[in-house]
Amino acid sequence: MGAKEETAKADVLGIRGAATGVLETKRGSGRITVRKKQLERGETEVKWNGRRIAQVAHENLVQGEKPGDPTPRYPKEMARKWVEKENVDVPVELSRSMVRCRKGEPVAWKNATLVQGLLGKWTLEYLAVAMGKTNKGHEVLVSDAEKHRFLPYDGRKNLYGSMYHVREPETIRMNMSCEEYAECTKKWREKRPRLSLKLLKADFMPGSQKPHMMDDLGRTVKEDFCDCVDWEWCKNLLLVQGFGTVNDCELQCTTKNALMPARYEEWDSFFVQLTGRRRVLLVDPSQAFDGMYPYPVAHPYDQGSMVDFDHPDYGQWPKFSRTHGMVCIMEPGDVLYVPRFWFRHVQTLDEEEVSLEMKVGPGNRTLQEACFPLAVSRLLETRLVAAEGLEGARLWLERIANGEDMDYVDWKTVPGYKRIQLVQMVRDEVADVIGKDAVASFLLDMIDGRMLPTPWLNQNFREPLYLQDRPYYVDDTRTEWERKYPELFRKRLLQEGYEVQPTVSTVPIPGYNMPTDADWRTWGLE
The missing domain is CATH 2.60.120.10 (Jelly Rolls)
Known part of the structure; x- marks a missing residue:
């Protein structure tokens, strides 16, 4: 069949461009066209009988999926x-x-x-x-x-x-x-x-x-x-x-x-x-x-x-x-x-x-073997964070995995002895549950991409004060003498909201900076 015959056949079917692989149909999706034999019978329009193929795969439909369901929110x-x-x-x-x-x-x-x-x-x-x-x-x-x-x-x-x-x-x-x-x-x-x-x-x-x-x-x-x-x-x-x-x-x-x-x-x-x-x-x-x-x-x-x-x-x-x-x-x-x-x-x-x-x-059910790594990691993280803090926990797990833990332990001190016990506890827990040969590999997998700061959770955060507060300026209405000698204009400045430091008198005054019944000539000399 030549190119012209293929194009003509595609035009009859209503799919212009089908012969060249480029879809150029002007009909809407799912529209039904009149067939040749129907045209011979005098039918110029075909009515849709309401039956369509479901928009969900058969297996998914059997499992409970329905047309119009939200797209799965995970990689397919x-x-x-x-x-x-x-x-x-x-x-x-x-x-x-x-x-x-x-x-x-x-x-x-x-x-x-x-x-x-x-x-x-x-x-x-x-x-x-x-x-x-x-x-x-x-x-x-x-x-x-x-x-x-x-x-x-x-x-x-x-x-x-x-x-x-x-x-x-x-x-x-x-x-x-x-x-x-x-x-x-x-x-x-x-x-x-x-x-x-x-x-x-x-x-x-x-x-x-x-x-x-x-x-x-x-x-x-x-x-x-x-x-x-x-x-x-x-x-x-x-x-x-x-x-x-x-x-x-x-x-x-x-x-x-x-x-x-x-x-x-x-x-x-x-x-x-x-x-x-x-x-x-x-x-x-x-x-x-x-x-x-x-x-x-x-x-x-x-x-x-x-x-x-x-x-x-x-x-x-x-x-x-x-x-x-x-x-x-x-x-x-x-x-x-x-x-x-x-x-x-x-x-x-x-x-x-x-x-x-x-x-x-759990009752009398035992933990499945697939759960061992996650259960052990929770135990180790809890104990190491309590002993070494958030940042030190990952650091010491990495040192234990690489066999460098003893290089950072002072044997002569009490903290050093406690760290020796901590390191031995980590090795024993992993060896007993996961396996003796899997201590290093398990600890490295445990900290891979984990136990680090999570800055992406605060990426779009801004302090509320930076968004709402605006600086407020107050004009200084004091005269030159009021700024130079504010203690002389105390009453007026306090009424206007200015702060005036209290005046400290060096002269003994009864009832002000000394008891009323004291002798001003001898007070403070005892």
């Missing part, structure tokens, strides 16, 4: 596989999920009866009415609408003058009632809020104890939590898997496309979805020092990742390019088990999202 190459959802009503799938959970792997259950009584009930509107606005002590995190991400920070570690000091945390904390929060989600445009509500006052064991609820929740919420949650299902799961008590339970409410950046917890957690959907990226703890770059223990953003998943800087964090994880789309009624020390990167997908996060104790 990180998502290597999905967290398999197991149906609790199918014995084979339930048994398989229990084996994986026992191994310390993430597991997602669907059709679980844990919160069936709360599905469709605990919406934001219902909670706002149930709790009202009598209590304003609920913690709400506020973020800029442009970033729409919430970074929890520990104010006790944000010390002024510290090398980890964050001048202005990205996320602001506020206290408001649930009803006020619901109003803010509808009216705010420049800011976005996130409600984090603690439900439990103390830990408890389901089945044998009743939940110890917080006092400021309201009677309706307390009754729903005690009566509508299937605590028998929760009890059986904890007993079969060897977990301990339920230590904490948190109610979380957010809006669409909110991001809770990657962070890890020292507790096993269960995410329970009530309203809306969320996308959860999970990264195993073996990649903590191989790409995730967690903040130091003494940092206000402790347990979080230093990498910005929205705009990763591969020059600053080169190992991040090889990190990978698994994704789970949580729908109402789903339960996701997140093992301790696993990084979770959470993004909401619907306009209204309500979920629960339950943290349980």
